[in-house]
Amino acid sequence: MTTNQFAIVDTDIHERVQYKDILKYLDEPFRHYITNCHWIQEKHMPYTQPAVAGVDRADAITPDGRPGGSDLAFMQKQLLDDIGHEYGILTSALDPSPSSMHGWYEMATALASAYNDWQIEEWLDKDDRLYGSVHIAAQDRDAAIKEIERVGSHPKMVQVLLPIDDIMWGDPFYHPIFEACEKHQLMIGMHHNEPPVYYGKWPRYFIEWHTLIPTAHMKQVTNMIFNGVFDKFPKLGLIMIEGGFTWVPHLMWKMDQQYRDLRHEVPWLKRKPSDIFKQQIKVTTQPAEELTKQEFASLVEQMGTDEILCFSTDYPHWDYDSPTRALPKMDPELKKKIFAENAKAFYPKLPK
Numbered sequence: 083m084t085t086n087q088f089a090i091v092d093t094d095i096h097e098r099v100q101y102k103d104i105l106k107y108l109d110e111p112f113r114h115y116i117t118n119c120h121w122i123q124e125k126h127m128p129y130t131q132p133a134v135a136g137v138d139r140a141d142a143i144t145p146d147g148r149p150g151g152s153d154l155a156f157m158q159k160q161l162l163d164d165i166g167h168e169y170g171i172l173t174s175a176l177d178p179s180p181s182s183m184h185g186w187y188e189m190a191t192a193l194a195s196a197y198n199d200w201q202i203e204e205w206l207d208k209d210d211r212l213y214g215s216v217h218i219a220a221q222d223r224d225a226a227i228k229e230i231e232r233v234g235s236h237p238k239m240v241q242v243l244l245p246i247d248d249i250m251w252g253d254p255f256y257h258p259i260f261e262a263c264e265k266h267q268l269m270i271g272m273h274h275n276e277p278p279v280y281y282g283k284w285p286r287y288f289i290e291w292h293t294l295i296p297t298a299h300m301k302q303v304t305n306m307i308f309n310g311v312f313d314k315f316p317k318l319g320l321i322m323i324e325g326g327f328t329w330v331p332h333l334m335w336k337m338d339q340q341y342r343d344l345r346h347e348v349p350w351l352k353r354k355p356s357d358i359f360k361q362q363i364k365v366t367t368q369p370a371e372e373l374t375k376q377e378f379a380s381l382v383e384q385m386g387t388d389e390i391l392c393f394s395t396d397y398p399h400w401d402y403d404s405p406t407r408a409l410p411k412m413d414p415e416l417k418k419k420i421f422a423e424n425a426k427a428f429y430p431k432l433p434k
Contacts, residue, residue, distance in 0.1 A: 094394035142398030150398030190219035234266035245275030252309030299325035
């Protein structure tokens with residue numbers, strides 16, 4: 083029995099993998115380093131989130147004690163069936179992302195490939211509602227392109243997932259990756275991965291980090307737009323995941339003002355940044371601030387379009403957004419767009 087009466091396309095669901103889950107998809111010598119050498123990925127996140135179950139909802143822990151998001155059947159019962167999802171986009175909890183590993187890019191590439199195979203076999207093939215994200219190790223650009231070519235044509239892979247960290251993705255070095263994405267009708271999904279930095283330093287406290295996450299999203303959007311990614315790849319779309327949305331009007335205004343004053347610096351840009359944003363960029367709603375109906379309507383109006391926002395829960399994380407409680411009441415047509423239609427229009431591979 084579902085708890086809602088409207089269609090939902092959830093653009094941020096974290097399925098969680100453990101090394102033991104993907105060992106059978108890993109070739110040697112990479113499997114050896116995990117099973118015999120106790121190798122673990124680099125992790126630079128020395129913060130604890132205010133939740134009973136660490137980063138997750140306490141009730142998302144599986145009945146047998148595994149982390150939230152690690153069991154498809156439990157997720158189906160707690161999220162997909164109970165809430166009533168039409169579709170859900172898997173964005174993983176492979177932490178950190180292979181594209182965030184510092185060094186040993188061969189291992190990063192192997193982990194990404196194994197994860198993709200595991201995701202397809204254990205999740206996408208077992209639930210028609212779920213669609214996936216291609217994982218790559220973008221530091222090795224050629225290997226990343228090969229991985230996109232290998233699994234990008236899968237009908238249920240809808241985007242390439244990139245972390246928001248110290249890599250600025252608008253750099254022309256990464257443009258061949260975007261070319262491969264465009265070829266396979268894959269959008270780019272960007273999800274924050276490590277703390278937003280300022281003045282070259284990390285925040286001292288988690289509360290700072292969690293407050294400043296939108297600044298990291300703003301940096302990447304600005305970088306992608308001004309480096310000409312969207313003029314160069316007109317069929318490419320970008321969705322910014324888990325950074326909220328109240329920052330969008332400000333960034334539009336600021337980029338447009340800078341473009342008026344400094345457009346000679348970026349002659350390849352043929353459209354106003356705000357127009358590029360409206361035409362090729364989406365933003366997920368979670369984590370949504372507590373807004374009144376009037377405040378929410380005003381923000382959408384300031385964006386100049388009602389086609390930017392895509393609903394997301396961020397399941398199973400502790401700051402999960404309920405589809406019935408996270409956003410204020412809105413007109414039925416706007417609700418339909420934000421909760422389902424904008425995402426369907428954005429992802430070419432989603433059934434319409």
